[in-house]
Amino acid sequence: MWGTGWRDEVWSQLDQEWDIIVIGGGITGAGILREATRAGLKALLVEQRDFAWGTSSRSSKLVHGGLRYLKEGHVFLTWTSVQERDRLMEEGKGLVEPLGFLVATYKGDSPGRWTYEAGLSIYDLLALQWSHDYYSSEDFQMLAPHLSTKGLEGGFRYGDAQTDDARLVLRIIQEAVADDGTALNYACVEALLRKDEKNGVAGVVLHDMTDPPRAPAEVRAKVIINATGAWADRLREQVGASSRIRPLRGSHLIFLAWRLPIAQAIGFLHPIDRRPVFIFPWEGITLVGTTDLEHEQALAEEPHITPEEVSYLMAAVEAQFPSLNLTLDDVTATFAGVRPVINTGKVDPTKESRDHVVWEEGGLLTVTGGKLTTFRVIALDVLKAVRERLPEMPELKRDAPVLNPVYVEGRSLEPLDEGACPELVEGTCRRLLGRYGAEAAALVEAANRGELRAIPGTQTLWAELRWAARAEGVVHLEDLMLRRTRLGLLLPTGGSNVLPEIRAICQAELGWDDARWESEEAAYLALWTSAYSLPERAAIPDWTLSLAEVREQRIAEQPKRRRRLLQRVVSTVVMAGLATAITVVYLRGRGKVTRPS
Numbered sequence: 001m002w003g004t005g006w007r008d009e010v011w012s013q014l015d016q017e018w019d020i021i022v023i024g025g026g027i028t029g030a031g032i033l034r035e036a037t038r039a040g041l042k043a044l045l046v047e048q049r050d051f052a053w054g055t056s057s058r059s060s061k062l063v064h065g066g067l068r069y070l071k072e073g074h075v076f077l078t079w080t081s082v083q084e085r086d087r088l089m090e091e092g093k094g095l096v097e098p099l100g101f102l103v104a105t106y107k108g109d110s111p112g113r114w115t116y117e118a119g120l121s122i123y124d125l126l127a128l129q130w131s132h133d134y135y136s137s138e139d140f141q142m143l144a145p146h147l148s149t150k151g152l153e154g155g156f157r158y159g160d161a162q163t164d165d166a167r168l169v170l171r172i173i174q175e176a177v178a179d180d181g182t183a184l185n186y187a188c189v190e191a192l193l194r195k196d197e198k199n200g201v202a203g204v205v206l207h208d209m210t211d212p213p214r215a216p217a218e219v220r221a222k223v224i225i226n227a228t229g230a231w232a233d234r235l236r237e238q239v240g241a242s243s244r245i246r247p248l249r250g251s252h253l254i255f256l257a258w259r260l261p262i263a264q265a266i267g268f269l270h271p272i273d274r275r276p277v278f279i280f281p282w283e284g285i286t287l288v289g290t291t292d293l294e295h296e297q298a299l300a301e302e303p304h305i306t307p308e309e310v311s312y313l314m315a316a317v318e319a320q321f322p323s324l325n326l327t328l329d330d331v332t333a334t335f336a337g338v339r340p341v342i343n344t345g346k347v348d349p350t351k352e353s354r355d356h357v358v359w360e361e362g363g364l365l366t367v368t369g370g371k372l373t374t375f376r377v378i379a380l381d382v383l384k385a386v387r388e389r390l391p392e393m394p395e396l397k398r399d400a401p402v403l404n405p406v407y408v409e410g411r412s413l414e415p416l417d418e419g420a421c422p423e424l425v426e427g428t429c430r431r432l433l434g435r436y437g438a439e440a441a442a443l444v445e446a447a448n449r450g451e452l453r454a455i456p457g458t459q460t461l462w463a464e465l466r467w468a469a470r471a472e473g474v475v476h477l478e479d480l481m482l483r484r485t486r487l488g489l490l491l492p493t494g495g496s497n498v499l500p501e502i503r504a505i506c507q508a509e510l511g512w513d514d515a516r517w518e519s520e521e522a523a524y525l526a527l528w529t530s531a532y533s534l535p536e537r538a539a540i541p542d543w544t545l546s547l548a549e550v551r552e553q554r555i556a557e558q559p560k561r562r563r564r565l566l567q568r569v570v571s572t573v574v575m576a577g578l579a580t581a582i583t584v585v586y587l588r589g590r591g592k593v594t595r596p597s
Contacts, residue, residue: 002177002473004511007210010184014206014217018044019390021204021219023189023235024227025049026056027165027372028356030172031379032227037181038400039383039393044219045181046206048188050479051173055229056372057166057483058303058337060250060289061282063088063096063373064160067123075126077355081373082127084402088373089161091403094434095171099162099280100264102144104320107151109269120158132158144266146321160265162282165372166483167435170472172375174437175404186210186475192238192364193218200363201239210475223386226366229340231299239362246343249297251305251336252289253313254489259330260286260321271319272312272550279320284458285332285490288313295338302531303336307539310334315543328540332492333532340368358385376402406433406440424452431459436467443467451505455498458490465502469509477520478527480506494528 020036022029025047036043047053065082088096105113113134120132133156140155141147173183186209193203203220207213226235230247237243265280279288291309310328317326342357356370356378365386370378380396387393424432424444432440444452447463454461468474468484480502481488487495487502495502499521507517534540 002471006473007184010182011208011214011217013182014044014219016042018042018219018221019393020044020223020225020386021046021221022225022227023047023204024229024231025051025169025173025183025185026054026227026229027052027169027172027375028056028229028367028370028378029225029227030056030169030176031375032225032367032382033181033183034172034176034179035376035379035383035396037176037179039396041390041393043176043181044221045173045176045183046187046189046204047183047185048209050185050475050483051183051473052166052169052483054231055337055339056169058250058335059165059372060252060278061162061165061287062099062160062278062280063163065123065127065373066371067119067158075122077371077374078123079126080377081371082123084373084377085161086127087376087402088163091401091405092163092168092171092434094430094432095168095403096161096163096434099160101158101160101267101280102140102155102264103158103267104140104144104147104155105153106268107153110274113153116156120156123158129159132156143264144262146261146324147266148320148322157264162265162280163372164283164435164486166486168372170484171403171435171437174439178438183473185473185479189235190216192224192235193220195363223389224364225382225386226364227368227382229368230295230338232340232366232368235364236359236361236366239364241359241361241364241366244343245368246341247295247299248339248341249293249295249303249309249336250290250339251309251313252287252334253305253310253317253331254333254335255286255288255326255330256332256492257281257284257286260288260317260324260326262286266320268316268320270312270316272315272546277313277316279317283486283490288317292339299338302527303338304531305334305336305535307535308541309336310534311541311543311546314540315547318543319547328534328537331534333489333494334534335489335532340370342369356381358382360385404437406437425454428452428454428459428461432461439467439471442471446470448505455487455491458487460485460487460490462501462505466505466509469506474510477517477524481524481528482532488524488528488532494525494532496525496528 019041020043022032022043022045025045029045033043033045063085065078065085089098103116105116124130124132134154135143135157136154137152140152141149143157177183188207188209189204190207191205192201193205195202201224203218204224206217206219226232228235230245233243233245262279262281265278267276267278270277279286291312295303297303356367358381359366365382367378367382380398383396432443436443443463446467451463451466452461464485465480468480472484474480474484481495491498503517
């Protein structure tokens with residue numbers, strides 16, 4: 001996609017007149033670029049860090065309809081999400097895959113079984129399917145063998161999906177670039193170019209963030225779109241708009257699959273604050289998440305999990321899987337992402353809406369909020385909003401595929417299978433086609449002897465490293481380890497033990513001398529230690545004490561709960577009796593009921 005000298009070529013072409021400049025290289029910006037190129041527009045995407053550097057490589061990896069949004073009354077958002085989820089599963093096989101979800105129900109839980117039954121029924125009906133089932137306690141334990149059984153009444157199973165979020169962004173950008181779009185990472189918009197107060201924004205001042213940097217460039221376009229997510233206020237302030245973004249942090253713990261073995265996602269209520277928590281398999285490891293807190297760290301810094309969040313998530317793990325005796329020694333990595341949520345002033349951050357908004361302020365169009373799953377719908381809404389300024393833009397095709405069918409030279413890539421390439425193990429072709437689309441065949445052809453094997457402990461091929469270094473715009477080693485591949489999350493200590501093999505494959509492809517490689521390696525390992533590993537152990541609160549306090553509090557509250565339950569039962573019986581009496585009196589009055597003789 002991006003061969004030798006590609007940055008010089010792009011930089012030399014920036015002085016042309018563009019239809020659209022998209023600022024932000026996450027899933028929202030990538031989706032806008034893709035739909036703009038599909039509409040025949042001359043579109044440029046710029047990203048101040050790496051593609052998918054922000055929220056779009058640090059999500060919970062779920063492509064879902066948002067079952068919990070039904071509780072908040074967001075039926076249309078849920079309906080849109082389940083429709084887009086199903087399209088992505090159909091078109092992105094190997095990248096967006098089905099994931100079974102288990103929801104445990106325990107005695108005294110609120111919401112309980114019948115609330116979940118109602119919500120899942122609506123969820124399935126919105127997707128025009130019926131995928132959920134309820135299981136008794138005994139059957140549910142067969143689905144989740146290590147789950148805590150104390151008070152377990154049973155649980156539900158339903159279907160959703162998951163993805164590699166960073167690879168989804170890369171595939172969308174790849175298909176946009178193949179369709180004459182232009183994308184440039186490590187290019188920061190330092191300022192907006194103004195026409196005047198009446199006519200708004202005319203372009204951007206672009207700074208090269210690579211070393212050595214090129215001279216700043218003034219780039220002009222008919223439409224400037226701010227798709228920087230949690231960072232959106234920085235550009236909005238340049239057109240006089242007030243701050244409206246509420247950055248919320250979601251953090252996760254990672255365990256090796258053999259230490260926290262689950263076959264499908266498990267959702268339950270956190271033992272301390274009763275928030276929904278999920279534990280699920282992903283890429284051969286197990287993820288635990290997520291938190292939902294005010295992000296008070298500087299947005300320019302790499303987000304990282306706090307000691308309090310580690311304690312919170314470990315409490316969930318211990319309460320739900322007590323027999324596994326998991327400790328901090330079992331946590332192999334962490335990651336944290338910042339959600340771009342619109343601030344409506346709600347006290348509980350979890351109550352803030354996850355829907356997207358499109359604002360036009362002083363000639364700058366800003367889009368923020370929204371979900372990974374609905375990126376295409378968001379992109380189409382944005383382009384609809386700029387139609388007046390781009391009258392030549394054709395009618396948008398809302399039924400067009402989200403992802404291109406995979407073809408090479410007019411034929412499907414299905415022949416790229418285990419029979420055609422004996423080195424590939426079962427399922428690898430599907431995975432490569434999903435992640436790399438039309439580039440999958442070239443990746444396989446570029447592999448040296450032995451590079452179509454998986455890196456031990458992962459599903460990632462050695463050949464994927466070579467391809468990323470050769471053709472995917474890698475500027476720093478962290479791009480390669482954390483986003484083009486996910487080795488920094490999947491392997492203990494960020495994959496430090498395989499860096500010599502990676503160096504042998506990638507150093508020449510990247511054109512780095514020894515000094516550059518050693519500098520990049522040191523920077524990557526320092527970054528991993530500060531943002532992707534556990535905080536200092538001594539700073540992490542003892543979650544066992546928090547769990548003990550909760551248990552004691554619940555024991556103390558049992559008499560109150562029993563009284564409340566008895567009051568509800570008595571109230572229900574009394575109301576039912578009154579309703580029956582009123583009905584009988586009414587029917588007698590109409591001659592419909594007679595006394596027995």
